[in-house]
Amino acid sequence: MPEEVVITGMGIISSLGLSLEENWKNLIAGKSGIRHITLFDPVSCATRIAAEVPAEFEELSRRYIKKRAASQMTRVTRMCVTAAKIAVEDAGISFEEADRTRCSVIMGVVNTGNSSAERDTNLQNTVFKSMTNSMPAWISLEYQLTGPNFAVNTACASSAYAIAFGYEMIRNGQSDIVIVGGADSIINAEEINGFNALYALSVANDPPGQASKPFSGDRDGFVIGEGAGVLILESAAHAHARNARIHAGVAGYALTSEGYNIMAPMKDGEGMARTMELALKNAGVGREEIGYINAHGTSTELNDRYETMAIKKVFGELAGQIPVSSSKSMIGHTIGAAGAIEAIITAMSLREGILPPTINYRNPDPDLDLDYVPNIPRIKDIRTAMSNSFGFGGHNAILVLKKYTA
C-alpha cells in the first residue's frame, strides 16, 4: 500500500513578505509586490520593474544562517536555506528524533544567483556560489540529513518537479520526510535584457504594481519575481506519529515534456491539457472534484491563451465554474521557485477556504472567458485543487492537492 503524503511545514519568502502569514495576508488582500528595481541600475533595460524581496530579508537571513556559511552562499541560496529553516520550524520537526537516513532534500534550481548583480572577490566562494546543487546541499548539511539530496532543473516548472519527486520518494517508502521547493532570483541586467530580447517581459514600467495582468486583454509579458518556497512533505503515518499539524494532502501529480519548442507552449495548449488529464488520472480525482486552479498564468500572450484553452479542453462544460487565479499578478514570476510558492498558496487556499485573486484584471480578453477570480479574493471551501507549472523547454508539471481531513 503506497504511503499517503501530506504537507506539514511551509516557508515562503517573496516580494509580499518574509513569512507564510505575511505573504498570505497580502495575497488575499490583492496587493502587488512589484516595484521599480533597486538591486541594480536598470537604466539600460526596457524592463525596469520586478518583484524584489524586501530588504529586511538580510536581517532575517542573519538570524537563520551563520556568517561563515552565508559567505559561501549567494543571496538566492540564502533565501532557499532561510525558507527551508522556516518550513522546518513550521513543521515542528526535531531531526534528532527522526531517522536522518530517511530524510531527503530536493530543490528546483534554475539559477545560482552568482550574477553581475552580486559580485564576489573571493575566488573560493565563487565555486560554491556557482554550484547548482548548493541549495539542497546546504539544507542537508544544516540538519545532517543523509537521504538523497539533489537539485532538479526544468526551468519554471523546477520546484513543482521537486515536489513531485519528493512525493514519489515518500509514496514508495524511500523517505519519511522530504524537504522540497526552490528559490530563484534573476533580477540582473543580463537576465532582464535576455528575456527582453525574447519579448517575454512586460515593459509597462509605470505604475509597477499594474504591470502583471494575467489573462487580461492588455497583458504584455511577465514580470520577474524573486523568492523561495519550501514545503515539508511527510508520510501521513510519520506525521501522525509525532502529532504534527497537517496543512494539506498531496493527491498526485503529472510530469510531461512537450518535445515541441524551446520557448513556446504546444499549440492550443495541447501539452498542458494532456498533463492536466494525466494528473487527474494519477491522483484518482474526477474533474468535477477540482474546486480551484492556481494557474501558471504568466501574463504572456501565449501562456494565458493556451492555458485557458487547455483548462477548457480538460474540464469541458465545467471549466467556467472552476475559479482560476494567477498569483503571478502579485508576486511576479519567480521562475525556479514558482512551482513551490504556488503549491504553498494552493495549500493555503485549501486550508483557509479563501482563493487569492488575479489582480489587475480590468480589460478582459474576449477569447479568455474563464472565472479568473478578478481583483478580489473569494471565500470558497474547496476540497481539491490543482497547481499548474510550465517551463521553457516544454517542461510541464501539474500538482493535485487536497484538503486534509484525518
Added chain:
Amino acid sequence: MATITESIKAEVKEIVYNFFAEECETDVSRITNETNIISDLDGDSLMFLELIEIFKKKYHLDIELKTIGKYAVKHPVSTIGQLIEMQLLIIEHENRLLEFER
C-alpha cells in the same frame, strides 16, 4: 626562511584567534589552543586555506599549496594550537617545509 621570534609567534597567534573569532562569530576569549576547529567552532577546511593566503601576503612567503597539502596529509590539524604550530612552520620553512617534517 625566516627566524621565528617571540614577536612573530604572538602575531600569528593573534591573527589566528581573531580570524576564528570573526568567522565563527564567537568571542575571542572563548578560544584557546585546545579549541577544536570543527567540533567547537563549527569551522571548515577552507578557513585553513584562507589563513594561508593571509600569511602568504603578510610575510611574503614563497610556498606552494601542494607542499602544504602534502605536509597536512601527514600532520592533520584539529585544534587551534596545532594550526598555529603549522603556520609557524610554514613561515619558517616555506617551500622547504617537507624537508623539515616532524
